[in-house]
Amino acid sequence: MDNRINVEKNRKDKIPYDYYKMLFKDFDPGVMAENTGCIFNKDREEIIVKLMGQDIVVKYPSGDMYSAEGSKIEAYPPKALILRYLMHGKGVSPSSKYITYREVDGGNVYYNNFYGRCILRLSKTFGKNVDKFKKIFEKLGAEKVDMGDAAYKFQFLNNIYVIFAIWEGDEEFPPSSQILFNSNVSFYFTAEDLAVVGDVAIGAITKLAF
Structure with missing residues (x-):
């Protein structure tokens, strides 16, 4: 029972990630990096995003994600969140408020x-x-x-x-x-x-x- 619930949850979480991956390829990686304060490595076609102090490697244009050590990120909610962040970031710096x-x-x-x-x-x-x-x-x-x-x-x-x-x-x-x-x-x-x-x-x- 518990395993079936986990499978259903994973499937539900995967849907938005797959949707954002489809959109991600149509955005300019250099602009996305500039608008979020991230680093775009043009030679390797990847954007380096820092999540809770850890480097996350976002491949472009696939939207696949890896840790700095090279292991694939499996959890769907943070991956979908990162893609939304990259696509929708407006380049506004933090304030004191x-x-x-x-x-x-x-x-x-x-x-x-x-x-x-x-x-x-x-x-x-x-x-x-x-x-x-x-x-x-x-x-x-x-x-x-x-x-x-x-x-x-x-x-x-x-x-x-x-x-x-x-x-x-x-x-x-x-x-x-x-x-x-x-x-x-x-x-x-x-x-x-x-x-x-x-x-x-x-x-x-x-x-x-x-």
Whole structure:
């Protein structure tokens, strides 16, 4: 039963990735790299994207993705997200302003989904493991932010910065969290995309923690 569910989920996740791969070949790789702050290697026909501190090699025009060591990236949601980011990036640099999900265009409509998928997940995963939360972000070289019991600003992708904040909670209140995005994020992602951003980022730090 569980295996069948996983197969169905993989199939569902593969559909948008295949769709964006089809569109990707019609975009200029040099322009995409310039508009996202990535590097385009013309000789090798690949764009180097930095995701959570790791180099991801995006082949052009196929849209296939590999780690810096050469192993193929298998997970579909981050691959679809990266292709959307490359195709839709507008070249807007980060600002000093950070905004909540609700402040993003369409954020109010999708907030319940984002809350359950990202904010609540972050609270449940690290609300009682704040020391691990701190160690992960210090290891990643993230910038400490004066917010909550622990908060860090980190680079999710080139030009895309996110803040994760945790409150431990006490006898009266359960642990809570907040996720903020640099105000330039709307020039790269939609509100729906940002749920994937949060999901992928939490998955990455959870893998480092446990």
